[in-house]
Each structure stands twice: as structure tokens, then as C-alpha cells.
Amino acid sequence: MPVKVQVPAVLRPHVGGQKSVEASPGTLRDVIAELVGAYPSLSEHLLGEEGQLHRFVNVYINDEDVRYLEGLDTKLGDGDVLAILPAVAGGSG
Numbered sequence: 281m282p283v284k285v286q287v288p289a290v291l292r293p294h295v296g297g298q299k300s301v302e303a304s305p306g307t308l309r310d311v312i313a314e315l316v317g318a319y320p321s322l323s324e325h326l327l328g329e330e331g332q333l334h335r336f337v338n339v340y341i342n343d344e345d346v347r348y349l350e351g352l353d354t355k356l357g358d359g360d361v362l363a364i365l366p367a368v369a370g371g372s373g
Contacts, residue, residue: 282358283303283304283305283356283358283362284359284360285303285363286299288364288366291366294319296301296319303362306355306356307355308356311356325337333352337364337365338364340363340365340367353371
């Protein structure tokens with residue numbers, strides 16, 4: 281059973297408009313590499329120059345923030361749900 285990756289509206293143009301895509305189980309690093317391989321334009325929205333997650337990208341595995349797990353080394357198994365949530369900035373001016 282694949283990992284389900286929930287794609288926020290702002291990133292959907294980079295995955296053909298899909299609300300979710302699937303990836304093979306593995307570490308978060310593996311899953312992101314698979315996604316970027318399939319959808320290369322995602323890379324600039326997820327990863328910095330050194331291959332780390334951008335600080336403004338929040339990633340959750342089964343509703344748990346990966347920053348409190350093992351980061352990119354967090355393992356995802358069959359049926360896990362990965363949610364990518366870019367931070368939204370703004371305010372009143």
C-alpha cells in the first residue's frame with residue numbers, strides 16, 4: 281500500500297492539479313526524492329540548496345510534525361499519510 285501525499289492548493293499546479301499523489305514507503309527523504317523525480321518543479325518549493333526542507337514548509341506524517349520526529353529520516357510505512365503545508369505569511373498593513 282503506498283504512502284498518500286496530500287498536496288495543498290498552492291502546490292497542485294506542480295502535480296497536474298491533483299489533490300493527492302502516491303509514493304512508495306521509505307524515509308521522508310526517499311518519499312520527497314520520489315516526488316521531485318516525478319514532479320521536478322516541486323523541488324524549489326520543498327527543498328533548500330543543501331537538500332533540507334525549507335523552514336517555511338511544514339510536513340506532517342499522520343498528523344505529527346516531522347520536526348518532532350526524525351525529520352527527513354522519519355520512516356513512512358504502508359498507508360501513512362504525508363501532508364505538506366507551506367506556511368502562509370501575511371497580515372494587515
